[in-house]
Amino acid sequence: MSTQGDVLKLEVDDTRDAAVIQAGFLPGWVGEGGLRSEPLQDFQSHCWRWKKGKALLQEAATYIDPTKSERRNIRMANPAPGKRTSLSTLHCSYQMVGPGQFARAHRHTVNAGRFILESDGAYTTLNGEKVFMDENDLILTPNWVWHGLGNESESHSVSWIDFLDDPLVSHLQTIFFEVRDEQSSSLPVQDNTPLHIKWADVKRQLARQPNIDSLGRHRIELPSKAIPTMRVLAENLSAGLQTSRSKSTANRLFMGAEGAGVTVVGNNRFAWTRGDVVAVPAWTPFHHETARGGILIEINDEPVKDAFGWYRTLHV
Numbered sequence: 001m002s003t004q005g006d007v008l009k010l011e012v013d014d015t016r017d018a019a020v021i022q023a024g025f026l027p028g029w030v031g032e033g034g035l036r037s038e039p040l041q042d043f044q045s046h047c048w049r050w051k052k053g054k055a056l057l058q059e060a061a062t063y064i065d066p067t068k069s070e071r072r073n074i075r076m077a078n079p080a081p082g083k084r085t086s087l088s089t090l091h092c093s094y095q096m097v098g099p100g101q102f103a104r105a106h107r108h109t110v111n112a113g114r115f116i117l118e119s120d121g122a123y124t125t126l127n128g129e130k131v132f133m134d135e136n137d138l139i140l141t142p143n144w145v146w147h148g149l150g151n152e153s154e155s156h157s158v159s160w161i162d163f164l165d166d167p168l169v170s171h172l173q174t175i176f177f178e179v180r181d182e183q184s185s186s187l188p189v190q191d192n193t194p195l196h197i198k199w200a201d202v203k204r205q206l207a208r209q210p211n212i213d214s215l216g217r218h219r220i221e222l223p224s225k226a227i228p229t230m231r232v233l234a235e236n237l238s239a240g241l242q243t244s245r246s247k248s249t250a251n252r253l254f255m256g257a258e259g260a261g262v263t264v265v266g267n268n269r270f271a272w273t274r275g276d277v278v279a280v281p282a283w284t285p286f287h288h289e290t291a292r293g294g295i296l297i298e299i300n301d302e303p304v305k306d307a308f309g310w311y312r313t314l315h316v
């Protein structure tokens with residue numbers, strides 16, 4: 001008699017199952033199929049370093065011309081074998097635009113945003129309007145919104161972290177993509193769009209909302225409903241803080257915004273500073289520690305898991 005938790009399965013035997021296989025079926029009695037007590041995770045926890053990414057982008061700037069390539073970016077591909085994306089539903093890249101350059105506009109069904117690392121005259125065009133962005137600002141580019149990327153500085157490159165739901169949209173086979181040329185010099189400037197989350201406002205909201213949640217986290221949700229597959233949060237880690245350890249069915253990407261800390265994911269300790277990105281795959285225990293304090297921006301896929309009743313979380 002089986003106990004709760006056992007999964008009945010047979011070993012592979014192609015001779016026994018030859019008739020089924022030759023008829024174009026697979027025997028459902030082999031292996032465990034989807035009958036698992038917990039989710040399998042084939043993405044690894046990882047940390048990508050901005051210092052390294054910046055050096056690689058500066059090198060790429062000498063041979064990748066944004067008038068010949070749609071974008072100049074480097075993908076934070078998960079180190080697990082065969083992966084091209086950061087996690088199974090979310091992805092990040094580092095991107096740079098050189099002095100005076102403009103990467104022409106495009107739109108796609110993928111929802112995206114960018115977290116600005118370096119800006120001296122950087123702007124995103126949103127449906128034909130220029131939105132200038134400062135360091136640590138976030139710009140959202142929802143499904144099917146036209147967006148181009150430019151830099152009016154004559155001396156400095158600008159750079160940011162792109163975050164996207166393209167692994168999810170790709171898996172659902174619903175990606176569409178179009179490009180168009182824009183005369184960036186003649187576009188109007190827009191300074192009041194809900195797709196622009198200003199860092200000064202984030203800091204003000206963190207100061208105004210001092211509540212600590214059950215995991216010891218001081219964090220606020222940022223207004224990101226326009227990208228409905230992702231939840232965006234800012235988390236303030238005060239000096240000496242250690243949050244409680246937990247795991248959940250959500251994928252999470254943490255971006256260092258201020259200060260420094262350590263995110264412990266499974267058995268890995270990732271020391272991060274500004275611009276670094278830590279990937280926490282779903283159902284992997286993690287917590288944060290910091291000696292001198294810091295602020296993280298978190299992107300997660302909770303809205304997708306929650307929408308269908310698949311969001312679970314555990315203190316561990």
Ligand SMILES: [Fe+2]
Pocket residue numbers: 106108112141147
């Ligand atoms: Fe894009």
